[in-house]
Amino acid sequence: MTRLELNPQSAAALNRLLDQALDLAPAEREQWLASLPAEFAALQPRLQDLLSRAACVETSDFLGTLPKF
């Protein structure tokens, strides 16, 4: 499992940046990522990875219901 492994400041920044990105249309997110200030460079790959999953999560109804067992 991929752990988050972020300090509190970076976690807060990731949370804030993710909100900003999700306010944008999917087509605008690539450019937004590319224009992130240098101070967020360490978070950029993680944001890219998260945003790349958005369409799949939505169309597959990821975690939309509990598995049956």
Add this chain to the structure above:
Amino acid sequence: MSAQPTPLTDLIRRAHDGETGALQSVFELTYDELRRLARSRLQTVQRAAVLDTTMLVHECYLRLATAKKLAVEDRVHFFRYVGRAMRSIIVDIARGALRAKRGSGDKPVPLSTTICESTSAGEAEVLRVHDALDDLAQLDPRLVQVVEMRYFAGMTEADIATALGVTDRTIRRDWEKARLLLARALAS
């Protein structure tokens, strides 16, 4: 109808304020109803629509209210509590199911782990989501509450918003963020 808080209502409030002993007492008083709710959610044959699953939560609440364990006015307090409790119960059920499939005591452990793993995907998903929630709490503890209420308890966005005192839109955003983070955590 009396607005006087019932003992359970008072306990839920104290548990919400972080009193550990109160939480344990609430858990014991509601355990049978919540376990029945968990079983209903886990065993529904068709892929349950959100409407169906949230009805189960309402029914559970009404049974507790009818049994005079909970005041009708305290629906919101119950909804705040039910996600956390359902997570605990469902994780226990998943662990128990895995133990049963893998065998215990005198029962031999299956030699083919492939078969075991292929029939335990549901339990594994539940346990991986449970583990990954610690990471979500680092970003925002409310993300954890939303996953508990939405995924584990099957509540609607509207009920979750009411319980947490925020807008439906906030809950939709939290759920969107939580699912992205969980998709990444569960992918590897």
